[in-house]
Amino acid sequence: MFYIHCPYCAEQRSEEEFHCMGQAHIQRPENPEAASDREWGEYLFFRDNPRGLHQEMWVHAAGCRKFFNVARNTVSYEIFETYRMGEQTSVTAGTTAHGREGQVEQVHKVRRVRA
Amino acid sequence: MSNVAIFEQRAADTIAAESPLHYSLHRHAVSAQGADPKEGSAVAMDERAFLGHLIVRGTAGVLRAAIKQVVGIALPETACGLNVEGGKSIQWLSPDEWLVILPPGEEFATENALRQALGDNAYAVVNVSGGQTVLTLSGPSAHEVLMKSTPCDVHPHAFPVGRGVSTVFAKTTVLLRRPDAKHWELVIRRSFADYLYRWLLDAGEEYGITTKHTENKDNNNE
Numbered sequence: 011m012f013y014i015h016c017p018y019c020a021e022q023r024s025e026e027e028f029h030c031m032g033q034a035h036i037q038r039p040e041n042p043e044a045a046s047d048r049e050w051g052e053y054l055f056f057r058d059n060p061r062g063l064h065q066e067m068w069v070h071a072a073g074c075r076k077f078f079n080v081a082r083n084t085v086s087y088e089i090f091e092t093y094r095m096g097e098q099t100s101v102t103a104g105t106t107a108h109g110r111e112g113q114v115e116q117v118h119k120v121r122r123v124r125a
Numbered sequence: 126m127s128n129v130a131i132f133e134q135r136a137a138d139t140i141a142a143e144s145p146l147h148y149s150l151h152r153h154a155v156s157a158q159g160a161d162p163k164e165g166s167a168v169a170m171d172e173r174a175f176l177g178h179l180i181v182r183g184t185a186g187v188l189r190a191a192i193k194q195v196v197g198i199a200l201p202e203t204a205c206g207l208n209v210e211g212g213k214s215i216q217w218l219s220p221d222e223w224l225v226i227l228p229p230g231e232e233f234a235t236e237n238a239l240r241q242a243l244g245d246n247a248y249a250v251v252n253v254s255g256g257q258t259v260l261t262l263s264g265p266s267a268h269e270v271l272m273k274s275t276p277c278d279v280h281p282h283a284f285p286v287g288r289g290v291s292t293v294f295a296k297t298t299v300l301l302r303r304p305d306a307k308h309w310e311l312v313i314r315r316s317f318a319d320y321l322y323r324w325l326l327d328a329g330e331e332y333g334i335t336t337k338h339t340e341n342k343d344n345n346n347e
Contacts (some may be wrong), residue, residue, distance in 0.1 A: 011276075018220050019290075020204045024276035026293045072298045073291050074204075074219035 012087070014068070017094045018076045027072040033057045034065040034079045061085055063103050068092075129240070133233045134252055144174035145258045145318035153326060155336045167266035167332040170325055173259040177232025178312075179225040180218075181239065183248030188223070191242035195235060196225055207289035209304040216289040216302060216312075224300065224312070226259070258318055260311040260325070266332035267309050273328045277301060279309075295324045 013022040039045040039053055058064065064084050069077045081101040082089045090101040136142065144150075150172065181188060185202050192200045198215050201208045206217040216224045227235055232254050239250050262270060271279045277292040278284060279301075289302030297320065300312035313321050326334060 018204065024293070026276050072293045074222075075291075076219055 012089075014080070014089065015092045016070045016073060016076075017078050017092050018074045019070065023070070023073055027070060028068050029071045031067040031069050031077065034067045063090070063101065065099055131233075131236060131240075131252070134255060135230060135233065142175060144172060145315040146172050146174070146260075146322055149319045149322040150336060153323065153336075155326065155334060166264055166335040168262060168264040168270055168329045168334045169337060170322075170329065170334060171261045171263070171337045173261060173310075175229045176254070176259055177225075177227035177229060177235065178252070178254045178257055179227070179232055179236060179239075180251045180253050181223045181225055181248070182221055182250075183243070183246065184221055187243065187246045187248055191239060192223075192225075195238045195242055196227075205288050205290050207287050207302050207304065209287070214302075214304060216300065218291060218300070226312075256315050257312055258315065260313060260321070262309040262311070262325070263307050264332075266329075270325060270329045270332060270334070271301070271309060274324065275299075275301065295321060297321065 012025050014025055014028050015022050016028075036053065039049055042050065045053070062083055062085060064082060066080050066082065067077055068080050069075065077095055079093050079095065079097070079099065080089055081091045081093075081099045091099060093099060181192070185200060189200050189202075192198070192215065196213060196215065198208045198210045198213055200223065201215055201217045204217060204220075208215050212228045214226045216226075218224055225235070232252055236250050236252055243250075268279045268281075271277075275292055275294045277290055284303055286303050286306050289300060291298060291300050294301065294311070297314070297317045299321070300310075302310045302312070304310055311321070326336075328334075
């Protein structure tokens with residue numbers, strides 16, 4: 011169990027109150043009629059599944075019931091930042107690469123070599 | 126005034142009404158007979174039935190003046206705020222949503238007055254009085270019963286008077302609030318009322334929980 015900072019309630023709340031709602035910042039094709047089948051299919055069905063930094067939508071389901079964005083590490087579960095809908099993240103792969111995420115990557119590589 | 130169909134949900138006073146905890150309280154009441162007469166019970170549970178509940182939605186800028194004028198209490202604009210005054214309360218639920226709790230019978234007139242005051246602004250007022258009820262917990266061990274039930278931090282430092290949150294409680298959600306230093310209030314859904322009542326009886330057993338029933342309207346079974 012861990013705590014998540016809700017940007018609307020402006021405080022840390024228990025993870026039990028939240029649900030993950032999938033990848034954030036997905037752009038709908040501006041003109042669906044003109045989009046190719048591949049473009050439209052990727053918009054509807056295809057999602058990133060990265061190792062490391064990922065932006066996700068979460069909802070404070072048992073609290074204020076607002077959606078917001080989370081930038082987190084899918085390997086270590088470290089949450090770098092939570093921010094409101096409509097805002098952009100300040101966390102990029104570059105800003106986290108030298109932090110703990112980099113170390114996690116390192117540990118995984120070592121384990122794989124040993125295995 | 127907006128073109129919305131609203132009606133008086135409260136039947137005439139001559140018709141007996143039953144709170145969501147009607148059967149729970151009469152079948153599973155725990156009297157204070159065994160408790161220490163000087164110190165009383167360590168936890169006492171009580172229902173405040175038949176209060177008027179209104180959900181008000183809109184931006185704070187739109188609602189601020191109308192709420193102050195009609196309800197007479199300032200709108201709590203900071204997150205998790207709760208303003209209580211003279212039997213009425215307003216709780217912050219989300220950046221654009223508040224719960225107004227009023228004494229029994231005032232909700233219909235208040236809803237009408239709010240609609241009058243808000244005019245053509247973008248807002249919503251919904252009377253949810255029939256859908257939820259209020260349980261109060263009091264006594265020195267009340268917060269220990271809560272600690273067994275919710276992940277929310279209920280230590281007095283983290284949960285001061287005038288704070289209200291929506292949180293996970295047992296296997297459901299409640300609005301947990303602290304209107305004054307002696308009482309905790311749980312705003313619970315009608316369909317979960319019996320479940321939560323039994324949960325609290327079970328959780329409070331080790332502290333000698335007792336129940337008391339204050340009904341404002343229906344005294345048929347007293």
